[in-house]
Amino acid sequence: xxxxxxxxxxxxxRDGQLIDGTGGPARALDVAISGERIAAIAAxxxxxxxxxxxxxxxxxxxxxxxxxDVHTHDDxxxxxxxxxxxxxxxxxxxxxxxxxxxxxxxxxxxxxxxPLNLLGGREYxxxxxxxxxxxxxxxxxxxxxxxxxxxxxxxRAGAMDDLKRGATGDxxxxxxxxxxxxxxxxxxxxxxxxxYKTAAAADMEEVIALAEILSDRGGIYTTHMRDEANxxxxxxxxxxxxxxRANVPVVVSHHKCSxxxxxxxxxxxxxxxxxxxxxxxxxxDAYPYAAGSTVLDPDWVHDRIRIMIxxxxxxxxxxxxxxxxxxxxxxxxxKEAAVKLSPAGAIYFQMDEADVQRILAYPPTMIGSDGxxxxxxxxxxxxxxxxxxxxxYSRDEGLFDLETAVHKMTGLxxxxxxxxxxxxxxxxxxADLVVFNPATVKDLATFEKPLQQSAGxxxxxxxxxxxxxxxxxxxxxxxxxxxxx
Ligand SMILES: [Zn+2]
Numbered sequence: 407x408x409x410x411x412x413x414x415x416x417x418x419x420r421d422g423q424l425i426d427g428t429g430g431p432a433r434a435l436d437v438a439i440s441g442e443r444i445a446a447i448a449a450x451x452x453x454x455x456x457x458x459x460x461x462x463x464x465x466x467x468x469x470x471x472x473x474x475d476v477h478t479h480d481d482x483x484x485x486x487x488x489x490x491x492x493x494x495x496x497x498x499x500x501x502x503x504x505x506x507x508x509x510x511x512x513x514x515x516x517x518x519x520x521p522l523n524l525l526g527g528r529e530y531x532x533x534x535x536x537x538x539x540x541x542x543x544x545x546x547x548x549x550x551x552x553x554x555x556x557x558x559x560x561x562r563a564g565a566m567d568d569l570k571r572g573a574t575g576d577x578x579x580x581x582x583x584x585x586x587x588x589x590x591x592x593x594x595x596x597x598x599x600x601x602y603k604t605a606a607a608a609d610m611e612e613v614i615a616l617a618e619i620l621s622d623r624g625g626i627y628t629t630h631m632r633d634e635a636n637x638x639x640x641x642x643x644x645x646x647x648x649x650x651r652a653n654v655p656v657v658v659s660h661h662k663c664s665x666x667x668x669x670x671x672x673x674x675x676x677x678x679x680x681x682x683x684x685x686x687x688x689x690x691d692a693y694p695y696a697a698g699s700t701v702l703d704p705d706w707v708h709d710r711i712r713i714m715i716x717x718x719x720x721x722x723x724x725x726x727x728x729x730x731x732x733x734x735x736x737x738x739x740x741k742e743a744a745v746k747l748s749p750a751g752a753i754y755f756q757m758d759e760a761d762v763q764r765i766l767a768y769p770p771t772m773i774g775s776d777g778x779x780x781x782x783x784x785x786x787x788x789x790x791x792x793x794x795x796x797x798x799y800s801r802d803e804g805l806f807d808l809e810t811a812v813h814k815m816t817g818l819x820x821x822x823x824x825x826x827x828x829x830x831x832x833x834x835x836x837a838d839l840v841v842f843n844p845a846t847v848k849d850l851a852t853f854e855k856p857l858q859q860s861a862g863x864x865x866x867x868x869x870x871x872x873x874x875x876x877x878x879x880x881x882x883x884x885x886x887x888x889x890x891x
Pocket of ligand 1: 505506599659660809
């Protein structure tokens with residue numbers, strides 16, 4: 407009888423509830439994998455003749471596309487620590503690196519100024535070309551897939567002797583050339599961090615002159631905007647104008663309404679984005695916490711918000727402490743303490759929870775961790791972002807259903823960033839998959855104890871390779887460079 411003839415696969419995942427990443431409802435479907443790809447999907451009644459070299463029982467579990475972390479600073483982490491435990495343990499199978507204007511390539515021979523030093527010190531900036539960086543990723547074969555953005559601040563640092571001014575015509579031409587070569591080598595777009603001192607002197611025309619290179623290459627533009635506080639609407643306007651004039655899709659990075667004076671303004675900013683989306687391809691990402699984290703800058707330190715140190719080169723013992731306590735111990739002002747602690751990183755408790763929830767719940771919002779992997783006492787988003795959205799915000803707070811939560815971290819992300827055959831479970835797609843327990847999935851990393859693995863993530867497969875099993879990392883790593891062409 408033909409229906410009893412065995413069909414052989416590498417992996418068969420049975421009896422789970424499949425959430426396929428499109429936003430559609432969960433269904434009881436089994437999935438079979440051959441090599442790197444999903445080979446078959448069928449109801450349990452029709453998969454009895456499947457045989458897997460490896461069989462996974464997903465009963466009482468959800469099977470979903472592996473999560474795509476659209477906002478990371480993992481450029482160096484995927485090379486230095488390719489097991490990528492912080493990400494694989496959350497169910498993340500792809501990271502987008504090079505955000506906020508900061509990328510490890512293309513640049514060499516530099517003492518990285520903040521915020522480029524978020525990626526590490528001088529010894530790690532070794533890639534004169536994006537092709538060399540992507541080749542190193544391929545050789546290292548980290549556990550997660552890597553899609554790379556080119557950082558505007560990195561381009562500036564490579565082309566200019568003084569970052570405190572706008573680029574000249576010749577410097578813009580040099581940056582355009584490097585950007586084009588990077589895109590041809592496989593980078594998927596350009597990021598800016600106009601908020602930072604390495605790029606703040608760049609005007610919109612400089613950014614447009616670069617972003618327009620993306621247009622006929624299918625690249626995407628992402629931006630940590632010039633101002634996420636009092637002038638946020640001006641910055642959103644600049645972002646939309648840049649995207650329109652360069653004729654490129656744009657993503658507003660880690661959207662937030664920053665600083666107490668702007669708490670409660672997310673209805674205004676989301677209304678702007680909703681209106682902009684009628685004429686501009688504009689997306690946004692967010693992380694599920696009311697605190698941000700980046701370098702410590704004495705100019706950003708004040709007593710209206712809590713600030714916690716994540717690392718300090720001269721004072722490593724300060725990691726995990728509030729700067730207010732440190733300043734009290736030292737008998738100095740907050741700013742003086744910040745100067746003494748620098749170079750350093752910090753967590754800024756700068757957002758309002760109601761804004762965070764409103765932004766997360768906005769349908770076009772994708773999830774990105776913005777985790778900082780080189781901090782000694784990192785923001786908990788590094789280890790907790792994706793389980794926190796699934797557990798805390800979807801299941802416990804009821805902010806959106808589980809299918810929506812998954813869509814925000816898979817299908818929507820792949821579609822926005824042009825990651826072909828990723829972010830969905832369908833026949834022929836890459837077998838990037840996660841099996842999790844919807845009843846127990848939960849972030850355990852906290853601001854006090856940030857290095858905690860999340861609960862409830864059982865299995866993770868990357869390109870068909872088992873990468874996390876019963877919550878434990880597997881030795882095989884199968885990440886690839888993901889290109890959008
Ligand atoms: Zn940023």
